[in-house]
Amino acid sequence: MQIGQVATQTELSIATVRHYDEVGLVTPSARSAGGFRLYTEADVERLLVIRRMKPLGFTLAEMRDLLDAVDVLAAGDASEERRRAAADHLRECHAAAERSAAKLRKHLAYADELRGLLADLADGVAD
Numbered sequence: 001m002q003i004g005q006v007a008t009q010t011e012l013s014i015a016t017v018r019h020y021d022e023v024g025l026v027t028p029s030a031r032s033a034g035g036f037r038l039y040t041e042a043d044v045e046r047l048l049v050i051r052r053m054k055p056l057g058f059t060l061a062e063m064r065d066l067l068d069a070v071d072v073l074a075a076g077d078a079s080e081e082r083r084r085a086a087a088d089h090l091r092e093c094h095a096a097a098e099r100s101a102a103k104l105r106k107h108l109a110y111a112d113e114l115r116g117l118l119a120d121l122a123d124g125v126a127d
Helices: 003-010 014-022 041-056 060-075 080-126
Strands: none
Touching: 003 014, 003 041, 014 041, 041 060, 041 080, 060 080
C-alpha cells in the first residue's frame, strides 16, 4: 500500500511516516516503478508499535532498540545469547511502558477531576 493509505490506517501523518523511514525505524518494503514508497501489513504493524511507544515517552533510539529486539526474536535464526538479550531488553521496555502508563493514568485522573470541577462550576453559574 502507498504512504497515504498507511498514514490513514495508522493515524500518523505522511510526514511522520516519512520521518520514521528517514531515521531508519520503518523502511518501506518496496518502491513502485515511479519511486513511491510501498508498505506491507508488517510495515504497518511496525508503525503501530512505534505509534504506541511515542506517548509513553520512548526516544527514537529506544524505539529502534526495541524494534531490533523484536526482529531478533521474530527471525528465529539468532543465537541463543542474542535471543536471551533481546528478551531481556523487551522485559526492560515492558517495565518502562508500565511506569509511563501509570503516570499517564494519574494525569488522566487529574484531568477528569478538573473537567468535573469545571462542569460543576459552570452548572452553578447557569442556575
